[in-house]
Amino acid sequence: MVSRSGEERAAQVAGDEGARGRSGVRPSATEGMSGEERAAQVAGDEGARGRSGVRPSATEGMSGEERGDGGARPRVVLIGPPGAGKSTVGRLLAERWGLDLVDTDAEVESATGRTISDIFVEDGEPAFRALEVEAVRAAVRRPGVLALGGGAPMQEPVQELIADLPVVLLEVGIADASPRIGFDRSRPLLSVNPRAQWSRLMEQRRPTYARLADVVVDTSGRSADDVATAVAAALEDGAP
Ligand SMILES: Nc1ncnc2c1ncn2[C@@H]1O[C@H](COP(=O)(O)OP(=O)(O)O)[C@@H](O)[C@H]1O
Ligand SMILES: O=C(O)C1=C[C@@H](OP(=O)(O)O)[C@@H](O)[C@H](O)C1
Numbered sequence: 001m002v003s004r005s006g007e008e009r010a011a012q013v014a015g016d017e018g019a020r021g022r023s024g025v026r027p028s029a030t031e032g033m034s035g036e037e038r039a040a041q042v043a044g045d046e047g048a049r050g051r052s053g054v055r056p057s058a059t060e061g062m063s064g065e066e067r068g069d070g071g072a073r074p075r076v077v078l079i080g081p082p083g084a085g086k087s088t089v090g091r092l093l094a095e096r097w098g099l100d101l102v103d104t105d106a107e108v109e110s111a112t113g114r115t116i117s118d119i120f121v122e123d124g125e126p127a128f129r130a131l132e133v134e135a136v137r138a139a140v141r142r143p144g145v146l147a148l149g150g151g152a153p154m155q156e157p158v159q160e161l162i163a164d165l166p167v168v169l170l171e172v173g174i175a176d177a178s179p180r181i182g183f184d185r186s187r188p189l190l191s192v193n194p195r196a197q198w199s200r201l202m203e204q205r206r207p208t209y210a211r212l213a214d215v216v217v218d219t220s221g222r223s224a225d226d227v228a229t230a231v232a233a234a235l236e237d238g239a240p
């Protein structure tokens, strides 16, 4: 874990660039962008991203009743690179807490009856990203542990949907990610030149991951069980 004292965490939460504002309201990701940049961002072109901030959540500060969801929300949202262990640690946390694991990749697969790879190959990435947003939209109204796919937090609607939830970034470097995921074909974005592709994607994504995270837990050289313990401890320690 990048262990943060309550003060450091508060600093992160209050920071101008990299976290929510003092009011808890995050600035718009598209503020100040040209129409083209905005369109590229919505369409999933990560190259056009990198501006700071995301839109304030429409539901931030609302009661469960006002949101119309009875107050159900995930206890934690796990984000991070492929191979960070989001799905695995998510399952361990769900078991510990007696909650459901909601994994957006699994939700997309069960909703469509198709694998992520098939959706990418047959319909293209934008089709997958649209399904992913809908999976997150449904998931944020459910109690449980929410594990996102690695690319989900790059989508602006997803950033809005998770804006007022406790977000934990699971960090991992290429050295640990590589043996973990084996760079097989189940992750279509990594099917060609996987190590270079992983590194390129992470270079683009890291600033966004960091900005969205309330807590960062380093998973390198640690078992999934240790990581789950660190996440639970950080949350019990007063993270939002
Ligand atoms: N901390 C860890 N140490 C070693 N292996 C791990 C760890 N976390 C996950 N794994 C393994 O790495 C692989 C990828 O994990 P997964 O949870 O699917 O990652 P993600 O959902 O972040 O892409 C799985 O085989 C899992 O068992
Ligand atoms: O990084 C990405 O863009 C993706 C990560 C995958 O999830 P994991 O991060 O759980 O492997 C899955 O959503 C899809 O293959 C796309």
Ligand SMILES: [Mg+2]
Pocket: 086, 087, 088, 105, 147, 148, 149
């Ligand atoms: Mg996963």
